[in-house]
Amino acid sequence: MTKPFNMLALSCALILSTAVARADVQLDVETIASGLGIPWGLEVLPDNSLLITQRGGEIVRLDLNSGNQYPVEGGPEVRARGQGGLLDVTLSPDHAETGWIYFTYSKPVDGQGATTLARAKLDGNTLTDWQDLVVTQSRTSSDQHYGSRISFDNDGHVFFSIGDRGERYEAQDTSNHIGTILRVRLDGSVPEDNPFVGRDDALPEIWSYGHRNPQGVFFNQETGLLWSIEHGPRGGDEINLIEPGLNYGWPVITYGKEYYAPIAIGEGTEKEGMEQPVKEFTPSTAPGALIQYQGTAFSEWQGDLLSAAMALQHLNRVVLNDNNEAVEEHRYLNDLGKRMRSLVESPEGWLYIGTDSGEILRVRPAQ
Helix, strand or coil: CCCCEEHHHHCHHHCCEEEEECCCCEEEEEEEECCCCCEEEEEECCCCEEEEEECCCCEEEEECCCCEEEEEECCCCCCCCCCCCEEEEEECCCHHHHCEEEEEEEEEECCEEEEEEEEEEEECCEEEEEEEEEECCCCCCCCCCCCCCEEECCCCEEEEEECCCCCHHHHHCCCCCCCEEEEEECCCCCCCCCCCCCCCCCCCCEEEECCCCEEEEEEECCCCEEEEEECCCECCEEEEEECCCCECCCCCECCCECCCCCCECCCECCCCCCCCCCEEECCCCCEEEEEECCCCCCHHHCCCEEEEECCCCEEEEEEECCCCCEEEEEEECHHHCCCEEEEEECCCCCEEEEECCCCEEEEEECC
């Protein structure tokens, strides 16, 4: 049996609790774990522990009651270079019956990395029955822009995202998986009603394309809508409402500029046949995970889009109207000075946030 190490019991000083006031809400923020690598993905397990994937390839299970951290064995070999490594983690919607947990990671293939969808089961603190479901056709010589987040619909499908892999114009080429959001069945097979099935010029797993680097994807099982958030270059981060078969424009249209100078990329900000974002962010926030808040702990936030921001170091909230138009934006926790990457909502409606400095924050309404 793996011996736990208790970050909370070592010293009460390891728990930092701060009430953060904002105009519309007061938040209580606790640092409940530290000393991790980069916590890329978070998922709350039924036993009230938090499964944490770290980009370097390590997996930890954090007991949310005691604060004990348990190393999880049995993960894959990853290409942990640049922005690649072990990426997202999400429970299957049929987890109670099957035990499946889904992962994305950069799989080393012939000296390069391929964004890969996989699944496994958790037996104690060991992953078993590891299965690579989709090893995508996304390899390049670059180790950037792998994506990749996972979300499930109500009908036995899983969505996951892939970035442009540093080859921006490949995002317009549907003969590969670069710069896309994919939709497959839970076993990795292709649904017959995917938009590009039967076409010679496109891969059948593709649901949408023309994406730069979507590191947040969220399917709202109540509304049936799929949302994504992606990195722009120098400005031009985007929230998009994803529809099957549509082209989201990168790099032909973007609100961002080149990194080396304020020079426009592509042909402008609009073009017929390419989708406009619901919201764009300039300057870039560098968005991580995305959720559409469902809980009651922050009842006034229900239906709002929440995302983690790395460059601008905050929790972002975007309010939508009945037409799914962005009408307000609020920023929280930026006084903490933390690059916020991963984000998950707990059954209580609390938020857990992973920071690039190796911490897990718990965010609740202040009492």
